[in-house]
Amino acid sequence: MPPIRIAVLISGSGSNLQSIIDKIEKKEIYGELVLVVSNKRNAYGLERAKKHNIESLMIDSQLIGKDDYNRQILEAVIEKNVELVILAGYLKILDKKFIEAYRNRIINIHPSLIPSFCGKGYYGLKVHQSAVDYGVKISGATVHFVDEEADNGPIILQESVAVDFDDTPETLQSKVLAIEHELLPEAIKLYCDGKLEVIGRKVSISK
Amino acid sequence: MPPIRIAVLISGSGSNLQSIIDKIEKKEIYGELVLVVSNKRNAYGLERAKKHNIESLMIDSQLIGKDDYNRQILEAVIEKNVELVILAGYLKILDKKFIEAYRNRIINIHPSLIPSFCGKGYYGLKVHQSAVDYGVKISGATVHFVDEEADNGPIILQESVAVDFDDTPETLQSKVLAIEHELLPEAIKLYCDGKLEVIGRKVSISK
Numbered sequence: 001m002p003p004i005r006i007a008v009l010i011s012g013s014g015s016n017l018q019s020i021i022d023k024i025e026k027k028e029i030y031g032e033l034v035l036v037v038s039n040k041r042n043a044y045g046l047e048r049a050k051k052h053n054i055e056s057l058m059i060d061s062q063l064i065g066k067d068d069y070n071r072q073i074l075e076a077v078i079e080k081n082v083e084l085v086i087l088a089g090y091l092k093i094l095d096k097k098f099i100e101a102y103r104n105r106i107i108n109i110h111p112s113l114i115p116s117f118c119g120k121g122y123y124g125l126k127v128h129q130s131a132v133d134y135g136v137k138i139s140g141a142t143v144h145f146v147d148e149e150a151d152n153g154p155i156i157l158q159e160s161v162a163v164d165f166d167d168t169p170e171t172l173q174s175k176v177l178a179i180e181h182e183l184l185p186e187a188i189k190l191y192c193d194g195k196l197e198v199i200g201r202k203v204s205i206s207k
Numbered sequence: 208m209p210p211i212r213i214a215v216l217i218s219g220s221g222s223n224l225q226s227i228i229d230k231i232e233k234k235e236i237y238g239e240l241v242l243v244v245s246n247k248r249n250a251y252g253l254e255r256a257k258k259h260n261i262e263s264l265m266i267d268s269q270l271i272g273k274d275d276y277n278r279q280i281l282e283a284v285i286e287k288n289v290e291l292v293i294l295a296g297y298l299k300i301l302d303k304k305f306i307e308a309y310r311n312r313i314i315n316i317h318p319s320l321i322p323s324f325c326g327k328g329y330y331g332l333k334v335h336q337s338a339v340d341y342g343v344k345i346s347g348a349t350v351h352f353v354d355e356e357a358d359n360g361p362i363i364l365q366e367s368v369a370v371d372f373d374d375t376p377e378t379l380q381s382k383v384l385a386i387e388h389e390l391l392p393e394a395i396k397l398y399c400d401g402k403l404e405v406i407g408r409k410v411s412i413s414k
Contacts (some may be wrong), residue, residue, distance in 0.1 A: 113345055113367075116323045135409035137365040138320055140345065158344040160367040161321075165411045202342035204372045 004192040007035040007082040009090040014045020016088035016109060019181040020188060021052050022073045029185060032193045034080045037073055037091060037173055039092050061092055068135055070095040074179055084191060104198045106146040109184045111176045114142040118151035128169040138173060139163050141179045143187040145198060156187045211399045214242040214289040216297040221252020223295035223316060226388035227395060228259050236392060237399045241287045244280055246299050268299055277302040291398060295391065297332055306355055311405045313353040316391045318383045320365055321349040324356035335376040346370050346379060348386045350394040352405060361410045363394045363403060
């Protein structure tokens with residue numbers, strides 16, 4: 001079988017994208033990165049794609065309407081025969097049509113232990129600010145399939161980190177990012193190896 | 208200084224109570240268990256107290272009014288000069304007067320990683336049922352100071368456990384209980400050693 005065709009959607013620096021590129025280049029993931037899409041012109045992730053000769057596309061979500069924006073992304077991934085879509089620090093919400101077309105084939109990473117600190121309004125540094133303000137002693141990262149509700153779909157993998165009294169949102173973010181860079185490629189590897197099965201809200205991982 | 212005078216409130220088998228008794232008898236906690244209170248007549252924890260010659264009190268919460276019930280518990284702990292109150296599988300909610308009298312001196316253990324699966328309606332097996340139904344891959348236990356809202360006060364310690372696809376609420380409960388039996392005594396030890404400081408919503412632990 002040919003490798004799984006993967007698209008990665010980003011909004012920023014793309015450090016999670018880099019972790020995926022690295023694992024694919026090391027042949028640890030049986031997949032091919034066929035498209036990187038950014039909704040922001042200045043996203044550094046676009047540079048990373050260029051460096052590694054990966055086709056990229058910038059669709060400025062501020063310049064076109066929501067429907068047009070979503071239609072263009074969906075067309076782009078279908079045109080490239082994408083089989084798996086990864087949201088890696090992608091700050092837009094995909095519309096219903098996209099989610100239906102790629103049911104259980106869209107993977108997102110969220111920088112907390114869902115269902116803590118997730119859902120509408122919890123993105124980027126705000127997640128870590130909330131965790132620090134709450135005073136939790138453990139946070140972490142969650143990789144999950146995407147459904148119609150924000151940060152709600154079936155959970156594939158989670159991993160925890162200790163939160164220290166002196167942690168700031170920024171120091172917690174960098175701790176969690178270190179985990180994300182392992183967890184997201186691991187989930188993609190499991191997907192590409194055909195080891196994930198969604199049963200109701202739960203994800204079974206075969207050995 | 209004399210050891211910290213501790214009361215433990217229970218509703219059931221009191222396995223967490225046992226873990227506290229054991230650590231005190233091994234001198235790992237610098238405290239004295241001066242009172243066990245149960246709101247249920249048949250709570251096995253009452254037997255444990257008897258076996259270890261600890262004074263115990265049963266106030267049947269079903270037979271008397273809420274105000275009387277709460278007044279009697281508060282009077283009992285004050286009479287015994289209790290300095291620290293532990294809720295160990297205690298399924299009633301303490302009233303405002305009690306919480307004010309023992310501000311930052313009441314410790315509760317909750318069988319999830321707060322703020323996940325906590326608050327009103329989340330107690331006992333229901334917590335684990337919710338975690339299993341949600342499909343989380345990580346759960347855990349939280350020890351925290353008690354304030355006016357359920358499962359809301361400053362967090363002292365948290366620890367995580369892996370949730371497997373095949374876990375039932377019962378198997379998850381026993382995994383988490385194993386952690387509880389370490390985490391609660393550890394928090395009590397830190398308290399008795401004067402190492403906990405509440406600063407806003409956060410708990411600082413000195414070394």
